[in-house]
Amino acid sequence: MARDAAHKRMIELLGNNEPLPVDLRQEIIFYAGPCPPKPGQVIGSTAPTTAYRMDPYAPAMYEYGVKGTIGKGPRRDSIKEACREYGAISFAAVGGLSAILSKCITAVEIVAYEDLGPEAIRKLEVRDFPVLVAYDSYGNDLYEQEIAKYRTLGDGVT
Amino acid sequence: MREIHTDEIRDTVARLCMEACYYLPEDILAGFKKAEAKEVSPLGKTIINQLIENAELAAAEHVPYCHDTGMTVVYAEIGQDVHIVGGSFSDSINAGVRKGYQEGFLRMSVVGDPLLRVNTNDNTPAVIHTDIVDGDRIKFTLLPKGGGSENMSAMKFLLPGEGTEGVKKFVIETIEAAGGKACPPVVVGVGIGGTFDKVTAIAKEAVLREVGVHHHEPHIAELERDLLEAINRTGIGPQGLGGVSTALWAAVETYACHITALPVAVNIQCHAARKKSAVL
Numbered sequence: 001m002a003r004d005a006a007h008k009r010m011i012e013l014l015g016n017n018e019p020l021p022v023d024l025r026q027e028i029i030f031y032a033g034p035c036p037p038k039p040g041q042v043i044g045s046t047a048p049t050t051a052y053r054m055d056p057y058a059p060a061m062y063e064y065g066v067k068g069t070i071g072k073g074p075r076r077d078s079i080k081e082a083c084r085e086y087g088a089i090s091f092a093a094v095g096g097l098s099a100i101l102s103k104c105i106t107a108v109e110i111v112a113y114e115d116l117g118p119e120a121i122r123k124l125e126v127r128d129f130p131v132l133v134a135y136d137s138y139g140n141d142l143y144e145q146e147i148a149k150y151r152t153l154g155d156g157v158t
Numbered sequence: 159m160r161e162i163h164t165d166e167i168r169d170t171v172a173r174l175c176m177e178a179c180y181y182l183p184e185d186i187l188a189g190f191k192k193a194e195a196k197e198v199s200p201l202g203k204t205i206i207n208q209l210i211e212n213a214e215l216a217a218a219e220h221v222p223y224c225h226d227t228g229m230t231v232v233y234a235e236i237g238q239d240v241h242i243v244g245g246s247f248s249d250s251i252n253a254g255v256r257k258g259y260q261e262g263f264l265r266m267s268v269v270g271d272p273l274l275r276v277n278t279n280d281n282t283p284a285v286i287h288t289d290i291v292d293g294d295r296i297k298f299t300l301l302p303k304g305g306g307s308e309n310m311s312a313m314k315f316l317l318p319g320e321g322t323e324g325v326k327k328f329v330i331e332t333i334e335a336a337g338g339k340a341c342p343p344v345v346v347g348v349g350i351g352g353t354f355d356k357v358t359a360i361a362k363e364a365v366l367r368e369v370g371v372h373h374h375e376p377h378i379a380e381l382e383r384d385l386l387e388a389i390n391r392t393g394i395g396p397q398g399l400g401g402v403s404t405a406l407w408a409a410v411e412t413y414a415c416h417i418t419a420l421p422v423a424v425n426i427q428c429h430a431a432r433k434k435s436a437v438l
Binding site for chain 2: 044117
């Protein structure tokens with residue numbers, strides 16, 4: 001689990017050919033920042049944040065070896081191209097489904113950048129965590145495909 | 159003159175922070191159910207049903223339905239016959255936010271300086287709007303505003319001659335640019351008129367209007383109906399994954415404006431439409 005502030009730091013490290021604080025090669029990054037856990041909870045409410053904010057960083061992360069990312073909402077064309085080029089997948093989970101999704105996380109541990117609070121890098125173990133393939137390694141775009149089926153608005157607004 | 163102590167303000171704000179984040183408002187839940195019945199996309203229907211289930215789970219367990227518990231926008235309508243005692247009014251609101259977010263296990267989502275970006279770790283400061291009204295009470299309305307939908311909001315000065323059609327075009331452009339990024343099904347708040355600052359303020363106030371309630375002016379109510387229909391024909395749907403439930407509601411607020419101007423603002427509220435009021 002990593003989002004804006006952690007990505008900014010990691011991209012600086014990659015740019016300087018320095019190692020990341022944790023090895024994320026072959027891993028999936030969940031773009032999210034959780035609520036603090038109530039007593040008895042593994043993790044507080046959690047769901048994906050908007051993926052496009054990580055668009056400036058994602059191609060470099062895929063090139064480095066990250067195999068997938070989980071976020072919400074459509075992304076730039078550069079992500080489609082990066083997924084194809086590096087054999088990665090950009091997944092979508094339901095934004096704001098935070099009470100339900102927190103129950104799919106069975107273990108959590110802060111592994112880097114603890115000073116970032118909700119934006120620290122966390123290692124998660126999950127079970128039956130529901131995701132959709134939004135952008136695959138073949139150039140498919142689930143958002144584009146699905147919206148086209150239901151759009152009935154003409155060029156004007158009426 | 160009626161005295162209201164700042165401790166009471168702090169505790170009320172703290173309670174509203176938690177309640178707004180744990181219990182999805184009834185009008186939004188009713189909006190989900192209506193949207194689910196109308197939704198033609200199977201995936202869209204599934205998503206809305208999940209959101210209903212999520213709201214019910216959060217309420218039962220007293221946990222946030224969405225992890226982004228927002229930047230806390232506080233509206234205070236202060237009766238002119240109220241005397242606030244015990245300390246500073248704005249300090250007591252921020253003390254309430256601090257208490258509510260800490261004791262409620264809500265996410266701290268605020269950085270103190272927009273460029274240095276260090277988390278304040280207590281979700282303060284709040285954004286506080288005050289209005290002096292008649293009476294001897296204070297009404298607080300909390301709108302803990304999530305970042306995803308706020309980021310997709312927009313403002314533009316149209317030419318006066320662009321009129322209603324220009325407004326519709328700008329609203330649709332804003333909604334289409336936001337797509338799934340704003341976490342639909344959304345509530346769309348539109349401000350028309352006023353000045354640069356006023357138009358965005360009334361767009362945000364529009365977001366607070368109960369889903370299902372139209373503007374009292376018939377021509378504005380008609381605009382709201384037209385906007386909602388057009389927004390739901392974009393195909394964006396729940397989470398931007400296709401469907402006819404892009405928005406649960408579109409509310410428009412207006413204000414007088416300068417002869418040169420037709421300002422329009424669109425404030426998008428995600429489906430986690432947190433809002434809660436209390437009167438002291």
